[in-house]
Amino acid sequence: MAQGIWVFAEQREGQIKKVTFELLSEGRKAADQLGQELCAVLVGKGVAGMAESLGEYGADKVYVVENDALENYTTDGYTNVIAGLIKQYEPAALLLGCTVTGRDLAAQVAQRLQTGLMTDCTGMEISGDQLVFTRPVYAGKAIVKAACPEARPVMATIRPNTFAAVPNAKQAEIIKAEVGPGDVRQIIKDIVRQISERPELTEADIIVSGGRGMKGPENFKILEELADVLGAAVGASRAAVDAGWVSHSFQVGQTGKTVSPVLYIACGISGAIQHLAGMSSAKCIVAINKDEEANIFKVADYGIVGDLFEVVPLLTDELKKIIA
């Protein structure tokens, strides 16, 4: 019988993604409740040194697959490895972060193993002896609870920032697994990295976001200054992206990124339904907008009706004083 809850340990360039620790923390609770072991799977080139850190968040075992051909993520290479390991060890569940990589990999592995996959989940609970996942659908306008009753492993991708990452030191048993990447059909021609000192939008704890009210690309500078004080990421509404002020990779909303930060500061954003779809799971929302009728105030925990060009720099100064 299938046994064990597995977490895909996503890493890029020698760094384990935060969502991995979040999944291990929550996976630990589920594993204890079900009387199962919690395992992490770490794949890449020269990654073994990171294995111990997975134990620090509760993994009983870490399966490590190292291969030069796995240095960069490819759909085929990683699918072959993960599906191969699962066929060998037959875990009951596999959790991945709902990231670009997690989403890509999960669909291929699920189909190869003929199993079910629930994506972009915002909750996990145990009902009887099965894992039940919560998924926002229709851009968060409805919530579905779903399970995969028979096929194994149960698979799910979980939205970053859904669970808290809680250290839970274990001496993880590290197992070097011999599974090759096989035939990889995606040949990497080029990798372009946007150099940014700021956290990634989907993983950021704090996001400072601008909309139509920013009036132009040059004005995003005041949001960047606020973001720098808070260690925040910068986002944008569709209006700002469609106007060509910032690139689509900054867009938060139904046709952009879905984010769940602790704090979301919306500046000059009216709060169209398509934007709210991408950020309404934020724990605390702040709105700064000169239109007191703006929809964003209906969802904001704190609002300031005023000129953002005046309020934002003042807020930056106040926060500097508090945080310093």
Place this chain on the structure above:
Amino acid sequence: MKIAVLVKQTFDTEAKIILDVNGKISSSGVSLIMNPYDEFAVEEGLRIKEKEGGEVTVISVGGQQAQDALRQALAMGADKAVLVDQGEAELDEYATATILAKAISDLEYDLILGGFRAIDDGSAQVAGRVAEILNIPVVNVVTGLEIEGGKAVATRETESGSEVLEVPLPAVITAQKGLNEPRYPSMKGIMKAKKKPMDKKTLADLGLDDGKISAKVKALSFSLPEPRKAGKVIPGEAAEAARELARLLREEAKVI
């Protein structure tokens, strides 16, 4: 170049979601559109056809009303459509991908395009599953695509930037916003679309029965989220309000 485009009909983005008497999401009175990401896929298929020659077939799984989304693609310039009506079967992504792959395997294809996700259940897995079933490579979240010499060169969005991948054809490519600007159907296109072939199939026509498309994932319950409550608007002049907001974020909300 034979191109197949996977199309899904979804609720309009402005649709209000309510539950029916059975506690499921009600589609009554909701206006339906082509999934916006699939529009990018249709557009890309048409551009490749215009450059390389060939044929674009649009394929959907859905009830008879899904013909509207397919007709829109035909009006944009696609050549023919295939609609598989699943009847009463409850589908998950595994089942939908199984049906699509079966329908596609009856066609000739060099390239399969689709939106990288649908805006309704946003699952982002059906196209990838189709690639796996057909045993062809997939590249997801693509914002640039060139076809040359039996290969596809695709620019793909990643969290830290982008990457350029080359895959041999046939392949599945899924579209992200930024790939192109979809055209609007012209009046002439809309008239022409009415005469283009719409091949309607049932699961039995494809040789599929309930056993082969039995869903792996079961929805247990649907609910509507608690609406967020409006919080407090901080009064006062800008300087005063900014100071108070900073204090509240630290002392009351405890988020900084």
